[in-house]
Amino acid sequence: MAQLIDGKAFAASLRNDIAEEVAKLHQQGITPGLAVILVGEDPASQVYVRNKGKQTIEVGMSSFVHKLPESTSQTDLLALINKLNNDNSVQGILVQIPLPDHIDADTVINAIDPRKDVDGFHPVNVGRFSTGGNGTIPCTPLGCLMLLKDQLGDLSGARALVLGRSNIVGKPMSTLLLNENCTVTTAHSRTKDLQEECRRADILIVAVGRPEMVKGSWIKPGATVIDVGINRIEQDSGKARLVGDVQFSSAAEVAGAITPVPGGVGPMTIACLLLNTLTAALRQNDLPIPTWIPTQN
């Protein structure tokens, strides 16, 4: 049986380390602030927003949650972002994705001050990060990398397969693993012989948004499997259950180590969001970044 990678415990310890740094900032009269904007009523997003708000306060930061109705115009959303860009009590801004169809996500992301873009989605940060500079590293890939390094140590030379190529997860994950000297393959819906590609990987990261798509038979014996998927499926009882993009029961028989869903990558995403907010607050106050915080230089 595979070893279980406990993202929930790792995230809790990371939040402790963050809280210690925030306490030091308090002594200098600084309280980092994170603003989260949620447009519409997507129930899953509401859960994440609630979790984020609670954990933001627990580490000693200020949490500003802006819940806007589904009908909010792009102009009004841009005006709010502009206000937050100029608000000195806010060091981090996150706009929950997906946005309603009448709002262009790229325009919205472009409007966020890159220094306050704690998701790492702004083109300035994407560019810096891709070229090895100190741009914000997107939260989910950063959380996955921390779990991998904790599990495996140096990743140099490992054959990694990233399944999914979204701007939020797959693409930055591939970049990050390349920067860690892995030999990286990025697979997607047009990939030929997907199962065969997966079976070659020492490290398998799955972010497709297809419940339990990857089976144990696709996995190289002993491989490390990181399941990013968060899928809510209805059970016969009528209650919803969370499952990943990997079929956990069959995968756990083959893999060397695997993250569960829930309790794997999800909690790491939130902890890394708080970490990026701390880093943003330190940078905006011209303070040094402690060496334990992962940056790219």
Ligand SMILES: NC(=O)C1=CN([C@@H]2O[C@H](COP(=O)(O)OP(=O)(O)OC[C@H]3O[C@@H](n4cnc5c(N)ncnc54)[C@H](OP(=O)(O)O)[C@@H]3O)[C@@H](O)[C@H]2O)C=CC1
């Ligand atoms: N744990 C966490 O913190 C987070 C979890 N998530 C979860 O991760 C998953 C992925 O999210 P996200 O990256 O935003 O999703 P997207 O829908 O943006 O991207 C999905 C990717 O998977 C590929 N894909 C879809 N179906 C197949 C298939 N049958 N075979 C091969 N490739 C396929 C797509 O290929 P193509 O490009 O060719 O269309 C695309 O690149 C979701 O379950 C989401 O809920 C997301 C963010 C954070």
Ligand SMILES: Nc1nc(=O)c2c([nH]1)NC[C@@H]1CN(c3ccc(C(=O)N[C@@H](CCC(=O)O)C(=O)O)cc3)C=[N+]21
């Ligand atoms: N701008 C933006 N940035 C994001 O980072 C972002 C986003 N939009 N939109 C949606 C996705 C999804 N996402 C998750 C965060 C935490 C959990 C999480 O905490 N999951 C818990 C369980 C939570 C539950 O029970 O629902 C777990 O897996 O254990 C899941 C998913 C961030 N995303």
